[in-house]
Amino acid sequence: MVGLLFGSFLVLLALNVPVAFSLALSSFAYFIIADMPITMFTQRFFSGLDVFTLLCIPGFILAGNLMNLGGITEKLINFCNKCVGHITGGLAIANVASSMLFAGISGTALADTVSVGGVLIPAMKDDGYDADFSCAVTAASSCVGPIIPPSMPMIMAATLSGLSVSKLFLAGMLPGILMGLGMMLVCVIISKKRNYPKAEKRATFKEILIASKESIWAILMTVIILLGIIGGIVTPTEASILAVMYGIFVGFFIYKKLTIKTLLLAMKQTAVSSSAVMALVGFANIFAYILSKEQIPQLIAQTMLSITDNKYIILILVNLLLLFVGMFMETIAAILILFPVLLGVVTAVGVDPIQFGVIAVLNLVLGLCTPPVGVCLFAAANIGKEKLTNVIRELTPFLVSNFIVLGLVTFVPAITVGFANLILGI
Numbered sequence: 168m169v170g171l172l173f174g175s176f177l178v179l180l181a182l183n184v185p186v187a188f189s190l191a192l193s194s195f196a197y198f199i200i201a202d203m204p205i206t207m208f209t210q211r212f213f214s215g216l217d218v219f220t221l222l223c224i225p226g227f228i229l230a231g232n233l234m235n236l237g238g239i240t241e242k243l244i245n246f247c248n249k250c251v252g253h254i255t256g257g258l259a260i261a262n263v264a265s266s267m268l269f270a271g272i273s274g275t276a277l278a279d280t281v282s283v284g285g286v287l288i289p290a291m292k293d294d295g296y297d298a299d300f301s302c303a304v305t306a307a308s309s310c311v312g313p314i315i316p317p318s319m320p321m322i323m324a325a326t327l328s329g330l331s332v333s334k335l336f337l338a339g340m341l342p343g344i345l346m347g348l349g350m351m352l353v354c355v356i357i358s359k360k361r362n363y364p365k366a367e368k369r370a371t372f373k374e375i376l377i378a379s380k381e382s383i384w385a386i387l388m389t390v391i392i393l394l395g396i397i398g399g400i401v402t403p404t405e406a407s408i409l410a411v412m413y414g415i416f417v418g419f420f421i422y423k424k425l426t427i428k429t430l431l432l433a434m435k436q437t438a439v440s441s442s443a444v445m446a447l448v449g450f451a452n453i454f455a456y457i458l459s460k461e462q463i464p465q466l467i468a469q470t471m472l473s474i475t476d477n478k479y480i481i482l483i484l485v486n487l488l489l490l491f492v493g494m495f496m497e498t499i500a501a502i503l504i505l506f507p508v509l510l511g512v513v514t515a516v517g518v519d520p521i522q523f524g525v526i527a528v529l530n531l532v533l534g535l536c537t538p539p540v541g542v543c544l545f546a547a548a549n550i551g552k553e554k555l556t557n558v559i560r561e562l563t564p565f566l567v568s569n570f571i572v573l574g575l576v577t578f579v580p581a582i583t584v585g586f587a588n589l590i591l592g593i
Contacts, residue, residue: 228444464511489531
């Protein structure tokens with residue numbers, strides 16, 4: 168029966184059936200063969216959605232769409248370029264910096280790739296940067312999105328395991344900053360080696376001040392979200408609604424780029440994205456129920472612990488598994504299926520659940536810009552109209568930098584849970 172479940176799931180994925188429907192069809196086949204009541208199938212689907220915290224997902228998606236359509240992307244990019252444009256490779260560095268700032272609004276990597284890349288990839292090409300390098304920078308830096316809060320995968324991980332969303336958000340902040348700084352260093356080294364361009368003159372203090380005033384409204388949204396959740400003032404769901412109201416206010420009355428037409432477009436985009444995520448959550452809950460019924464989590468835990476009970480070797484094995492899965496499966500789907508299973512394994516050898524939450528999300532996110540699936544990689548290459556093989560070659564040093572951060576997150580708990588405890592005063 169388990170063979171049928173996994174076999175049908177893998178065959179459907181190989182046929183390019185969307186992950187949500189692959190989970191649904193393989194689970195449905197199991198129910199039919201096992202002669203289980205179909206009513207239980209629907210019950211499990213809706214029970215997976217009956218979680219209050221999940222309401223923040225459409226809220227954050229809508230807030231990101233509102234700020235993007237409201238002109239926020241250009242403001243952030245202009246601010247970053249004014250600050251670092253005078254450095255060799257300044258536009259590439261601005262690309263990374265923009266992704267770090269945009270991450271606090273969108274919380275998703277693909278949104279970052281499309282929004283920032285849509286503006287900066289053509290700009291970098293026009294400024295004299297190689298097209299494949301421009302695409303690689305955009306794809307790699309977009310992986311910061313789900314690490315720097317707010318983060319959709321971290322919300323899902325916290326919802327599944329009962330972990331504190333605010334603590335998980337805080338634990339991801341320092342790794343996200345380290346990723347950004349590491350990629351900026353790579354940009355500087357490559358840009359100097361290839362003599363990439365820089366701004367003719369350093370921006371004046373007045374120009375930087377004007378750019379910061381224009382972008383401060385976007386940065387304030389991130390502050391509102393973080394302080395509200397971390398301070399215990401609002402729940403993640405309430406924070407997402409505040410972000411939506413804030414986005415509407417800024418878009419209509421500050422930047423004045425939002426109209427009724429673009430507001431409706433943002434709502435339409437949010438409905439499509441949210442329904443896809445919710446369908447994935449519901450069907451993944453059915454799949455997870457079957458795994459639990461067949462005691463697959465216990466089997467995996469016993470198998471891994473029978474190999475070794477050394478914490479560091481277990482962490483290496485878990486990293487390899489998550490990286491492999493992240494290359495083929497969408498991040499949230501992988502979190503829904505694997506996080507509860509592997510959480511029991513790592514906690515059995517003394518790994519803090521909060522630390523593992525960041526490890527899991529970081530591994531899976533790196534898969535977003537890693538072949539063969541790598542949706543961010545494909546999106547960036549498509550925007551830049553560049554061959555995928557060329558972009559992959561340019562992406563390598565950025566991946567090395569991010570893997571170094573992954574190693575630090577895995578073996579130095581102070582970077583994640585230690586930082587979170589320090590901020591929360593625990």
